[in-house]
Amino acid sequence: LHFKPATADSVENRFNLYAWLYASRFYRDPALPAEAWSPCGVMQVAPDARLQKRLSKLVQSDLYDPEILQVLDAEQASHLAGTDIEHSAAYFPAAGWLNPKALCAWYARHPGISVRCNSRVLQVEALTEGWQLQVQGPTEQTLLQCRHVILCNALDVHTFGQARHIPVIGNRGQVDSYRGAASASNGPVICGQGYLIPPRADGVQCIGGSFFVTDSKDQQAAASALHLQQLAAISAPLAAAFTHRYPSEQRRASRCTVADRMPVCGLLSGSAGTEGGLWVNVAHGSQGLARTPVCATLLDSHINRTPSPLEACVQEVLAAERFSTV
CATH class of the missing domain: 3.30.9.10 (D-Amino Acid Oxidase, subunit A, domain 2)
Incomplete structure (x- = not known):
């Protein structure tokens, strides 16, 4: 750390x-x-x-x-x-x-966390209210629906078209x-x-x-x-x-x-129109253990509309919008 x-x-x-x-x-x-x-x-x-x-x-x-x-x-x-x-x-x-x-094994024991192993999210699709995930499990595909989705799969964030513009x-x-x-x-x-x-x-x-x-x-x-x-x-x-x-x-x-060595943490552009949001939390480099706790709290503050742990100018240098294409 x-x-x-x-x-x-x-x-x-x-x-x-x-x-x-x-x-x-x-x-x-x-x-x-x-x-x-x-x-x-x-x-x-x-x-x-x-x-x-x-x-x-x-x-x-x-x-x-x-x-x-x-x-x-x-x-x-x-x-x-x-x-x-x-x-x-x-x-x-x-x-x-x-x-x-x-550390991860201990946190994953939380009663509010459900772990799915040997599964792959194939697609994230916007709905009128929230998001639908197409998940390939060990034997079958399933559909999951939720209000918010956080992409935190590092280099594999490019798997999803909504995040393909982020230059990881x-x-x-x-x-x-x-x-x-x-x-x-x-x-x-x-x-x-x-x-x-x-x-x-x-x-x-x-x-x-x-x-x-x-x-x-x-x-x-x-x-x-x-x-x-x-x-x-x-x-x-x-x-x-x-x-x-x-x-x-x-x-x-x-x-x-990413090139500026700062994390990418925030709402993905184009996802704010749904009832819920598509968020990203990647690019922590070699300092993930130090950076992820506050970045997770930042996303929590956005999703639950509580005070942010970071000042506005700091949030701007982390925002996913800095890579948005016009």
């Missing part, structure tokens, strides 16, 4: 900061299982002169309280991490790591899991170009998160090697703990984003 702090105020930075603050509070639900969320803090190490200069600008900007962001020298970072960190770092004490699979981009990435903790670090998440998550209760550690333009099985080994190279730039001892080990699992997928 992280965000990239800017050195100057802007609408985009206000959204990223508020989304992260909202998410860090949202995940503090005491009922959330321990395997889903660990507020252990996140340390973003600056391994080169350019990033170290950026850290200095963050301090000078005076935009962030110490409860949000602290700048540490190498000695302070090493003490906090419990291992040798060779550079200065930004530390986010309220951040941490999440297990998306455990896929960035391939990989996360490696190592079973049997090799790292003694039980401190914060440590990241730079990539990241290392502290051992979970089951002894699994994750290293990520590479970016590739194309999808090729030949890139699996290259991505794992890149992860260790990025980790070595942060801390040689941490990288050495994984050098002669092989991942127990390698998970690869595409991050969904």
